[in-house]
Amino acid sequence: MLDSRSLLSGKRKYLLGLIVLLFSCAICATFSMAGNDDFNIARREVLLRKVGDELLTQSGDSKSRVLPVEKIAENEYQIRFENELTFLPDSLVNTTKRLLAKDPLTSDYVVNVLNCGNSSVAYGYAISNNKKDDIVACRGRVQPKACYMINVKFKPAGTTIAKNKYLLGSLPFLAFVGFVFWRSVKPRKSLPDGHNTGIITLGSMLFDAKNRKLLINGQTIELTGTETRILHVFASSPNETIARSRLQKEIWEDEGVIVGRSLDMFISKLRKKLESDPNINIVVIRGKGYKLEVSV
Numbered sequence: 001m002l003d004s005r006s007l008l009s010g011k012r013k014y015l016l017g018l019i020v021l022l023f024s025c026a027i028c029a030t031f032s033m034a035g036n037d038d039f040n041i042a043r044r045e046v047l048l049r050k051v052g053d054e055l056l057t058q059s060g061d062s063k064s065r066v067l068p069v070e071k072i073a074e075n076e077y078q079i080r081f082e083n084e085l086t087f088l089p090d091s092l093v094n095t096t097k098r099l100l101a102k103d104p105l106t107s108d109y110v111v112n113v114l115n116c117g118n119s120s121v122a123y124g125y126a127i128s129n130n131k132k133d134d135i136v137a138c139r140g141r142v143q144p145k146a147c148y149m150i151n152v153k154f155k156p157a158g159t160t161i162a163k164n165k166y167l168l169g170s171l172p173f174l175a176f177v178g179f180v181f182w183r184s185v186k187p188r189k190s191l192p193d194g195h196n197t198g199i200i201t202l203g204s205m206l207f208d209a210k211n212r213k214l215l216i217n218g219q220t221i222e223l224t225g226t227e228t229r230i231l232h233v234f235a236s237s238p239n240e241t242i243a244r245s246r247l248q249k250e251i252w253e254d255e256g257v258i259v260g261r262s263l264d265m266f267i268s269k270l271r272k273k274l275e276s277d278p279n280i281n282i283v284v285i286r287g288k289g290y291k292l293e294v295s296v
Helices: 002-058 089-100 158-185 225-236 244-255 262-274
Strands: 070-073 076-080 085-087 109-115 121-127 143-146 148-154 199-202 205-208 213-216 219-222 241-243 280-285 289-294
Touching: 002 076, 002 085, 002 089, 002 148, 085 089, 089 109, 089 121, 121 143, 199 225, 205 225, 225 244, 225 262, 225 289, 241 244, 244 262, 244 289, 262 280
Parallel strands: none
Antiparallel strands: 070 076, 076 148, 085 143, 109 121, 109 148, 199 205, 205 213, 213 219, 241 289, 280 289
């Protein structure tokens, strides 16, 4: 019995360690993905700044600055310039497509060129992974020199969505795995050593604890595991008062949870199964517990 309990304890510790390890791996994988996202987002901002730099060069301005790229919303950035400029839509489209192709997070995006004064859209287009879905107009018309801001809005990256789903999805999976393995190694409450194979006589009944049966007049009455354990406690001390607390401790202590009315329910079921012998009865001793009365 001691070796068995030690083995089960070892299995529980091993299981707990395995669950913690799996959960840690899931967390590490998730944050590793998050770290990659942070790097790629920083790289995206550099690429956007490069778009602004090339646009200035194409307009003949090699001295004024591209102002810091600003993130104005989730997945949306703004490129601003120190001075006014002019641009050719064809060049802007080709430049963004060439540079943003280097961004692993970029799939589809929309570009809007805004007038600084009133934020009206001077020019805009949409680029998709599927070229058939591209929306590009007015490519050959040179835009007049003015103060412009370029807003680039990206379609949310699939890796971010996958990362969140991966983390959230792993939690119920790990909980399920833990539950299954915990149930598989959870010890079944056994009878005390030396009493697993014996048959006890109770009045005209034979109590077969090992096979969970009551035998009387050639008839067999099946018992549940809990009923067997309760009856075994009574049968070990017939005609003696057994404290309620002792029954709860011996029957449910290893289960971790004791439901107050469970004992009464099981004793009620046992009484019905013992009715075949009128000389056997479980009686309530008020304020103390129960007694298995066996008449000679």
